[in-house]
Amino acid sequence: MTEPVVEAIDIVKWLGKGAAQVQALKGISLALRGGELTLLMGPSGSGKTTLLSILGCMLTPTGGTVRMRGRLTEGAGPEELAKLRREHVGFVFQSYHLFPTLTATDNVRLALDVRGENSARAIAKSKDALAMVGLAGKVNAFPLELSGGEQQRVAIARAIVGEPSAVLADEPTASLDGESGNAIMTLLAEIARDSSRGVLVVAHDPRILRFADRVVHIEDGCIIREERGDAALKKDQGECAAHDHDDKPDRVEN
Amino acid sequence: MSLIYRLASRNLLHDRLRFIATVIGIVFSVVLVTVQLGLYLGFGRIVTTMIDHASADLWIMPRGTKCFEDPSTLDERTRFQALSIDGVTQAAPVVIGYADWRLPAGGTFPVFIVASDLREGGLLPWNLVEGSVEALAIPGAVAVDRSYFDRLGINGIGANAEIRGQKVEVRAVTNGIRSFTTTPYVFTTLDRGRAFTGTPANKVTYFLVRVSPGADVESVRRRLAANLSDVDVLTSAEFRDRSRSFWLFGTGAGFALFAGALLGMIVGTVIVAQTLYSSTKDHINEFATLRAIGCSRLYIHKVIVCQALISAVLGFCFAAGVGLLVVAATADTALPVVMTPALTVVLFALTLLMCVISAVAAIVQVTRIDPVMVFTR
Numbered sequence: 001m002t003e004p005v006v007e008a009i010d011i012v013k014w015l016g017k018g019a020a021q022v023q024a025l026k027g028i029s030l031a032l033r034g035g036e037l038t039l040l041m042g043p044s045g046s047g048k049t050t051l052l053s054i055l056g057c058m059l060t061p062t063g064g065t066v067r068m069r070g071r072l073t074e075g076a077g078p079e080e081l082a083k084l085r086r087e088h089v090g091f092v093f094q095s096y097h098l099f100p101t102l103t104a105t106d107n108v109r110l111a112l113d114v115r116g117e118n119s120a121r122a123i124a125k126s127k128d129a130l131a132m133v134g135l136a137g138k139v140n141a142f143p144l145e146l147s148g149g150e151q152q153r154v155a156i157a158r159a160i161v162g163e164p165s166a167v168l169a170d171e172p173t174a175s176l177d178g179e180s181g182n183a184i185m186t187l188l189a190e191i192a193r194d195s196s197r198g199v200l201v202v203a204h205d206p207r208i209l210r211f212a213d214r215v216v217h218i219e220d221g222c223i224i225r226e227e228r229g230d231a232a233l234k235k236d237q238g239e240c241a242a243h244d245h246d247d248k249p250d251r252v253e254n
Numbered sequence: 255m256s257l258i259y260r261l262a263s264r265n266l267l268h269d270r271l272r273f274i275a276t277v278i279g280i281v282f283s284v285v286l287v288t289v290q291l292g293l294y295l296g297f298g299r300i301v302t303t304m305i306d307h308a309s310a311d312l313w314i315m316p317r318g319t320k321c322f323e324d325p326s327t328l329d330e331r332t333r334f335q336a337l338s339i340d341g342v343t344q345a346a347p348v349v350i351g352y353a354d355w356r357l358p359a360g361g362t363f364p365v366f367i368v369a370s371d372l373r374e375g376g377l378l379p380w381n382l383v384e385g386s387v388e389a390l391a392i393p394g395a396v397a398v399d400r401s402y403f404d405r406l407g408i409n410g411i412g413a414n415a416e417i418r419g420q421k422v423e424v425r426a427v428t429n430g431i432r433s434f435t436t437t438p439y440v441f442t443t444l445d446r447g448r449a450f451t452g453t454p455a456n457k458v459t460y461f462l463v464r465v466s467p468g469a470d471v472e473s474v475r476r477r478l479a480a481n482l483s484d485v486d487v488l489t490s491a492e493f494r495d496r497s498r499s500f501w502l503f504g505t506g507a508g509f510a511l512f513a514g515a516l517l518g519m520i521v522g523t524v525i526v527a528q529t530l531y532s533s534t535k536d537h538i539n540e541f542a543t544l545r546a547i548g549c550s551r552l553y554i555h556k557v558i559v560c561q562a563l564i565s566a567v568l569g570f571c572f573a574a575g576v577g578l579l580v581v582a583a584t585a586d587t588a589l590p591v592v593m594t595p596a597l598t599v600v601l602f603a604l605t606l607l608m609c610v611i612s613a614v615a616a617i618v619q620v621t622r623i624d625p626v627m628v629f630t631r
Contacts, residue, residue, distance in 0.1 A: 090547075114544065115548075
């Protein structure tokens with residue numbers, strides 16, 4: 001088995017202060033491996049995004065440890081965590097978070113510019129990344145000139161242009177129609193084929209189960225079940241069929 | 255093009271009206287500072303006009319003289335004592351003082367008499383546009399500046415008036431010898447100057463010393479100071495500094511000008527700070543995204559400082575244009591606003607500094623950004 005690209009061990013996270021304090025994560029362990037698309041599913045408030053933030057070195061856990069490419073993040077300050085993010089993590093957000101005043105190329109280039117990469121090389125790499133996500137013809141388009149699916153592709157290009165170890169996507173299809181959502185998930189699944197890179201997708205939508213290599217179910221700050229993607233899909237299809245059967249109206253006899 | 259510059263400029267241009275308001279604010283602020291510091295320089299120059307144009311290596315004056323216009327007097331014997339000092343070749347007497355100019359149409363107007371010995375030089379009129387210095391030897395002859403014709407009720411060469419009951423005739427006209435006090439300078443001979451100012455025949459205000467060629471001015475100054483009693487012996491530079499410092503700081507005028515300049519700086523800083531702060535607030539999501547993708551704080555600070563610098567450069571360019579107009583408009587007034595290359599550099603540096611200081615509030619704001627907020631927006 002390959003070494004995890006990022007690993008969370010016994011993570012505990014308390015959020016808020018005083019009486020409003022809640023325990024968002026209650027001793028969760030999760031490893032993200034290269035060449036694997038992991039789907040993190042659970043109801044609202046279950047702790048999905050908090051776990052993703054901790055795995056992405058945006059939040060520091062109250063307890064437990066995070067290992068990014070073998071390096072413990074414990075005790076790292078905000079700037080060290082930022083360095084880990086720009087070197088090892090690519091983020092994809094539900095609402096894209098593109099810069100409206102920058103072209104698609106410049107939006108992608110930002111991820112390299114913050115690393116101090118040479119401008120000409122960064123532009124070339126950004127155009128390559130856009131081509132990879134199918135936007136070779138829209139390199140000079142501004143976000144408002146693109147559809148939602150295209151904007152999310154730009155965001156994916158920005159996430160992968162720096163060749164991160166982990167791509168963390170927070171509900172990447174939630175703002176998209178079914179077709180665009182499928183296209184985005186296909187793209188993320190392709191990205192996950194690279195054995196040096198792990199992809200974690202936080203989602204609600206069971207329709208994207210078919211893209212997952214592994215599905216992790218989280219509820220109330222705890223991992224309640226972990227299964228292979230195909231098994232989860234089968235179970236979901238079975239549940240759907242049963243649900244459809246249950247939903248058939250009873251025959252009314254006169 | 256650097257992405258930092260691109261982000262900064264587009265953040266600013268995102269709200270064009272606000273950006274225009276900021277630039278106008280900077281222009282007003284910089285023009286205010288320019289006028290105040292330009293007046294300071296102009297004032298500093300005009301209060302030493304007479305000292306600048308005197309042909310003297312050293313000035314002998316009554317002890318404690320504060321400025322050129324101080325009418326204290328010295329005994330004429332001092333001149334002979336000075337001439338006996340090794341290295342002194344000339345000690346030209348100068349008498350100054352206020353007098354009343356009786357207008358031809360009636361009434362009086364105060365004038366400032368500057369009287370020198372025509373043979374010895376000292377402090378003679380310059381920038382003559384009509385008449386000659388030699389013509390001052392004619393009985394009753396005086397020289398005045400043409401900018402004061404209206405105030406003195408005259409219209410040029412040959413005009414007559416009266417000073418202290420004595421008839422005078424304008425025999426030379428100068429151009430641009432203005433007094434910051436608005437009291438016109440009237441040049442005349444030593445004897446007539448004494449008569450106009452009521453100075454006794456054995457008294458003078460200054461002796462303007464020329465040292466022999468090759469003599470060390472400082473050594474001569476020390477010898478004069480050691481041998482003459484109750485006098486100050488100053489080089490022209492020292493007297494200039496003393497006069498300037500009296501008028502600028504002894505009277506509070508300099509502090510008022512500096513206070514005006516400081517006020518301009520404060521107003522400019524507040525305007526730019528307000529704009530940068532609200533612009534940063536408007537783009538907080540973008541800054542949070544930058545932080546989320548691993549951008550360092552320094553990178554974000556650079557974006558904000560770049561916004562400040564763009565505003566500063568643009569504001570300064572417009573302000574420099576307005577400043578040049580102000581300089582041209584005041585060039586012929588009693589107190590011109592002076593602009594020098596050094597002042598231009600100082601103003602540019604002050605504008606940059608003002609705008610960078612303004613960025614502090616915005617920087618503090620982005621420093622507190624929690625990148626996790628990108629998940630909630």
